[in-house]
Amino acid sequence: MKSTGEAGIRAYNAGETIIDGVEYSRGTSNVTVKNCTIKHLRTGVTLAHATGTKYVEGTTAIGCENGFSLGAGNRSRFLCRLCLWPCIRNNIY
Numbered sequence: 001m002k003s004t005g006e007a008g009i010r011a012y013n014a015g016e017t018i019i020d021g022v023e024y025s026r027g028t029s030n031v032t033v034k035n036c037t038i039k040h041l042r043t044g045v046t047l048a049h050a051t052g053t054k055y056v057e058g059t060t061a062i063g064c065e066n067g068f069s070l071g072a073g074n075r076s077r078f079l080c081r082l083c084l085w086p087c088i089r090n091n092i093y
Contacts, residue, residue, distance in 0.1 A: 006041065006042050006043070007041060007042060007043040007044075007045075007046045008036070008038030008039075008041045008043070008044050008045065008061070008064070009033055009036065009038065009044070009045045009046070009047075010043070010045075010046045010047075011028035011031050011046065011047045011048075011049055011050035012026070012027065012028055012049055012050075013027040013028055013029070013049040013050055013051055014026070014027065014049070015027070027050075027051065028047075028049070028050040028051070029050060029051040029052035030050075030051075030052035030053050031047050031050045031052070031053075031054050031055065032055045032056075033045055033047075033055070033056045033057070033059055034055075034056075034057050034058055034059070035057070035058040035059065036058075036059045036060070037059070037060045037062065038059070038060070038061050038062070038064060039062045039063055039064075040062070040063040040064065041064050042064065042065050042066065043064060043065065043066045043067075043068075043069055044059070044060075044061025044064040044066070044067045044068055045059060045061065045067075045068050045069070045070070046066075046068075046069045047069070047070050047071060048069045048070065048071030048072075049071065050071070054070055054071075056068070056070070
């Protein structure tokens, strides 16, 4: 099976926007993901670039090449289900 897109849920922590000469920093912090189902994408949930506490509960990745990529940092809760076929790997460190 081949994935049909990039990521189901993804957080970014970089970038700047300038509006009328005022610079705004962008990023994602203290992410909560609850009761989601992601099917047939390259990655189910990617929060590796988010800062702060990452809370993931009741989330399922089905048929994703990489189920969950949470990265380092604080994780207050991680209660999820991963469909083992055809998921290839998880990056939870």
